[in-house]
Amino acid sequence: MGACHSCPICLVLDYNWVEKVNWIEKGLSTFKERVGHSMVLRLQPPLKGPTLIFFNAEGLPGTMSPRRRSVFKDLTKLDFNYIPEKLVHRERQLQRLDTLFNQVITDQLSQNVLLTGSVGTGKTAMSKLFCTQFQARAKSSGKRVEYVFVNCRQRNTEASVMLKVVNHFQPRFPDRGFSITEMQEILRKDIKKNATHLIIVLDEADILLKKAGSDLIYGFSRFDEESPAEAPRSISLMLISQENIFEILDAASVSTFKRSNLVKFEGYDADELFDILEARVGLAFHNDTVDIELIALISDIASENGDARYGIELLEMAGHLADENKSEALNAEYVRAAKAETFSTVTKSQLAELDLQRKLFLIATARALKKKAYAGTGDVEKIYAVVCEEYNESARGHTQFWKYIKDLDANGLISTRKSGKGFVGTTTLISLPDIPASELEKMLLKMIE
Numbered sequence: 001m002g003a004c005h006s007c008p009i010c011l012v013l014d015y016n017w018v019e020k021v022n023w024i025e026k027g028l029s030t031f032k033e034r035v036g037h038s039m040v041l042r043l044q045p046p047l048k049g050p051t052l053i054f055f056n057a058e059g060l061p062g063t064m065s066p067r068r069r070s071v072f073k074d075l076t077k078l079d080f081n082y083i084p085e086k087l088v089h090r091e092r093q094l095q096r097l098d099t100l101f102n103q104v105i106t107d108q109l110s111q112n113v114l115l116t117g118s119v120g121t122g123k124t125a126m127s128k129l130f131c132t133q134f135q136a137r138a139k140s141s142g143k144r145v146e147y148v149f150v151n152c153r154q155r156n157t158e159a160s161v162m163l164k165v166v167n168h169f170q171p172r173f174p175d176r177g178f179s180i181t182e183m184q185e186i187l188r189k190d191i192k193k194n195a196t197h198l199i200i201v202l203d204e205a206d207i208l209l210k211k212a213g214s215d216l217i218y219g220f221s222r223f224d225e226e227s228p229a230e231a232p233r234s235i236s237l238m239l240i241s242q243e244n245i246f247e248i249l250d251a252a253s254v255s256t257f258k259r260s261n262l263v264k265f266e267g268y269d270a271d272e273l274f275d276i277l278e279a280r281v282g283l284a285f286h287n288d289t290v291d292i293e294l295i296a297l298i299s300d301i302a303s304e305n306g307d308a309r310y311g312i313e314l315l316e317m318a319g320h321l322a323d324e325n326k327s328e329a330l331n332a333e334y335v336r337a338a339k340a341e342t343f344s345t346v347t348k349s350q351l352a353e354l355d356l357q358r359k360l361f362l363i364a365t366a367r368a369l370k371k372k373a374y375a376g377t378g379d380v381e382k383i384y385a386v387v388c389e390e391y392n393e394s395a396r397g398h399t400q401f402w403k404y405i406k407d408l409d410a411n412g413l414i415s416t417r418k419s420g421k422g423f424v425g426t427t428t429l430i431s432l433p434d435i436p437a438s439e440l441e442k443m444l445l446k447m448i449e
């Protein structure tokens with residue numbers, strides 16, 4: 001700190017300077033007032049974190065580079081609700097949505113589309129980004145378009161979905177006392193009164209369909225059926241689901257949804273995830289806190305499921321670990337630790353609840369899957385017999401073995417599928433959905449000890 005040492009005020013700063021730096025950032029005058037000292041303070045433009053130059057009463061300068069308080073520059077950019085201005089590697093999907101919805105602006109028609117793809121592939125982010133951009137594009141063509149976003153995991157009854165839609169125009173609409181049909185009529189009037197076109201986005205629509213059937217979606221998709229043919233259409237639908245819900249929609253609804261209106265979101269590969277994460281690092285972290293190599297490591301890990309959300313989550317957790325350890329930057333150990341932490345505690349507690357036989361069965365499964373994506377039940381059964389021997393337990397018979405498969409499949413600890421393309425013969429195959437085999441085995445062995 002050089003000359004600062006000769007200044008009594010700087011000693012005060014040294015003691016609790018982080019708080020003082022906050023004051024300084026708010027304004028020099030406040031600082032002077034609080035410390036009651038006449039010395040001059042100057043802030044140097046932030047190079048690597050703010051550097052403060054102190055001039056003591058004798059006018060001698062001294063500098064102090066405060067330790068960065070966090071590797072994060074802006075945590076909100078890692079929030080799952082944050083929508084980036086651009087979704088890299090989703091240009092094709094955006095283009096397709098633009099093309100499909102164009103008729104809403106040009107011919108006042110409606111459109112129904114379905115967005116599908118596995119977890120964390122950008123469906124929700126795309127729907128919001130597209131709707132916002134589309135609304136602006138319509139406006140510049142002199143058309144009014146609005147959108148309402150409903151998450152059907154949070155609202156999985158017809159009435160609650162309908163209420164959210166009606167709330168778009170009437171935020172204070174009472175949450176009970178009106179039937180679905182009455183709410184539909186109210187919506188119709190509101191759309192007309194506002195001379196607008198409403199895009200209804202039903203995110204995680206499969207949950208609504210499974211819980212409440214397809215009546216509501218059918219109703220929306222035929223909303224304008226009784227209006228004159230030349231009247232502007234009032235509602236478009238955007239359904240989002242991980243599965244292809246054409247299989248759960250009833251035939252009548254499927255017929256109003258053209259199959260060609262399916263927009264697919266494939267899982268991201270490691271290179272695509274790298275680009276996504278690199279952009280996010282630039283927004284959320286200070287310079288030089290996340291090495292390129294670490295971005296590659298996280299991309300590799302997340303590419304197993306093609307899941308951008310998981311990549312962002314790992315980044316955030318590794319960042320918090322760096323902060324907790326007062327490190328200037330992230331490192332590979334923090335990433336690995338973050339990865340280990342993301343095996344949900346649910347899995348751990350689920351494992352703990354299993355009886356010894358089921359634990360032995362899972363150890364066998366984990367061993368069979370160490371180098372493979374899928375294992376045949378025959379292989380697992382053989383390994384299971386060996387594992388039982390290791391633990392002086394007698395292996396249960398074939399029927400019981402199949403019961404273990406069924407039980408563990410039902411609670412999600414394993415998943416099964418019939419062998420198809422790419423496999424010899426037909427058999428049932430076992431895989432592990434969300435935990436590496438070696439990790440699973442380690443956890444189980446620890447529990448059994």
Ligand SMILES: Nc1ncnc2c1ncn2[C@@H]1O[C@H](COP(=O)(O)OP(=O)(O)OP(=O)(O)O)[C@@H](O)[C@H]1O
Nearest residue numbers: 080087088118119120121122123124125276308309
């Ligand atoms: N191409 C992309 N560019 C930048 N960020 C992305 C991209 N794709 C996804 N993300 C980010 O990844 C996270 C997950 O995306 P999103 O929530 O849209 O996934 P999803 O497909 O809706 O997943 P789920 O099926 O689990 O709901 C979000 O934080 C989102 O901003």
Ligand SMILES: [Mg+2]
Nearest residue numbers: 123124125203
């Ligand atoms: Mg989503």
